[in-house]
Amino acid sequence: MKTVTANRLTDGRVIYRTATGQWTTELGEAARLDDDQADATLEIASDESRIAVGAYLIELEDDLPGGQKWRREGIRLAGPTTGSTHAQATV
């Protein structure tokens, strides 16, 4: 399965596109798309640049980022892996 992700224009946060055409920060709420749906959805999402910057497709496996970019997308989803750094603080 695939889904569409981007960064939110106003603050750059990681967002995903839902099945109803909204954008969410929760991967669990993102649309699950087969290959045929994925390209069409990306085309629509790419026209929503007042909300989302740089939309692209990512692969999902067991509802988590998969494929060769699993680590990069996992970090985008969960935040930096840097443990003791200050980045663990919440906003």
Add this chain to the structure above:
Amino acid sequence: MYQYDSYDHAMVADRIAEFRDQVARRLDGRLTEDQFKPLRLMNGVYLQLHAYMLRVAIPYGTFNSTQMRTLAGIARDYDRGYGHFTTRTNIQYNWPALVDIPDILDRLAAVEMHAIQTSGNCIRNVTADPFAGAAADELEDGRPWAEIVRQWSSFHPEFTFLPRKFKIAVNGAKADRAGIRVHDIGLQIVRNEAGTTGFEVWVGGGQGRTPRLGQLIKPFLAPEDLLSYLTACLRVYNQHGRRDNLYKARIKILVEALGAEEYGRQVEDEWAVIREGELKLPAAEIARIRAFFDQPKAVEPTPVPVTGNRAFARWLDRNRRDHAVNGLSSVVISLKPIGGTPGDITDAQMDAVADLAERYGFDEIRATPDQNLILPHVRNGDLEAVWAGLVEAGLATANAGLATDIVACPGLDYCNLANARSIPIAQAISNLLEETGLSEKAGDVTIKIDGCINACGHHHVAHIGVLGVDKRGEEFYQITLGGAFGTDAAIGSIIGKGLAGEDVPAAIARLLETYLDIRADKERFIDTLRRVGPDAFKEAIYADA
């Protein structure tokens, strides 16, 4: 320190107003992302993995307590309570919202700071020896020249759209602490036989995908000719640089293709046309800029304290440096706590450093290419108070120059360009070398880590370099040996196949144990490496791989 004049203030204010309008137009849809991206980059605004990143310039790494408190306030009010110092002596914020950035820029402008030309294919933040104006081995303070170059290069209409970014460094000391041979142009202050100071001009150095050491094209350039000669250098590059290929667009590729001699000849031809024109620097203007960079006057010649406090003594041994003025010292504030993120500092720590600089440090702070801070001028009689203040702030790690003083780029934890993580590798190495005591035993060793070949973490010029690569979704790390940043600049050699991330710390520990076994008496790691060659360490690195 240099202080803005009315022109500087107006220039920065105009740029912020312009950017505020550009942000508004992007938000309401009048600008597309394709139109907006080059505009935001020219103002230091990147879009990274999780958020926008704002890179703030600290010209030649010099700033004061008021500026540091402003940086702390921005971290507190617009970010997540911390900032990140980079190898280009800038500070980056990893989490600002685009809608807030014009207000952040207003705050910066109020204390004479900005983010202009921290990105884009222009002349970037000019760097200098971080101990400039303080170092005991200095011929002349390089910062007035860096400031002159900054003023000349800011918004320079001819050099705003170069083939690629362009980095200039100035070094005025005997030891090269600015890395002049790994810059597009490196300026080394020298004195000729007549006793006049001028510049050696080194061109075509750089790291990244094609690391090269700069070559000397001008053994002595008179100071008044600095800007005309730089203009000639940039003009030849601007005309012949490879705009058709991103990977071959830096000046190092042009200098290599033409040969340094031919490149230098073309520069001389261009220079002959413009040398006696408006770019000739008037002596009065040089003197005016120099006056901003006065060294502290003579102080009580108090010696460096002898102490029975082992922690203070250890910090003095590792983090204090001799000063040109009797009675003063420079101190390195390590931003490399054991297991921490190299270069990170909290807002409270920034405020603490500002307080110490104001009270004990002649109100001056430096950022270094090693991602540390320096108080360049501290009375020897105040060293213990400074150390105590740093202890209280959690900034008294006594590891400047040791193997735990690791440089690392943000890597895949933050950066859109990265292929692999850097910071967790740095943290794991730091923890292991401290636990085993190897950091202390091995003495002066540089370890620098990159998450991609762009080499923001300077792995090419580390004694031990670590480069993260991605192989079908898995992180691997190549080890390079023998690089050096300064006077004996060298590009490290790849030692063999990449290691899994979890194997890197132990491999480096075995490498350092091998060094301790084979070193001659008190021989530094880099000297042993040069004596025996990198192959002597190969078996140790791959012992368990």
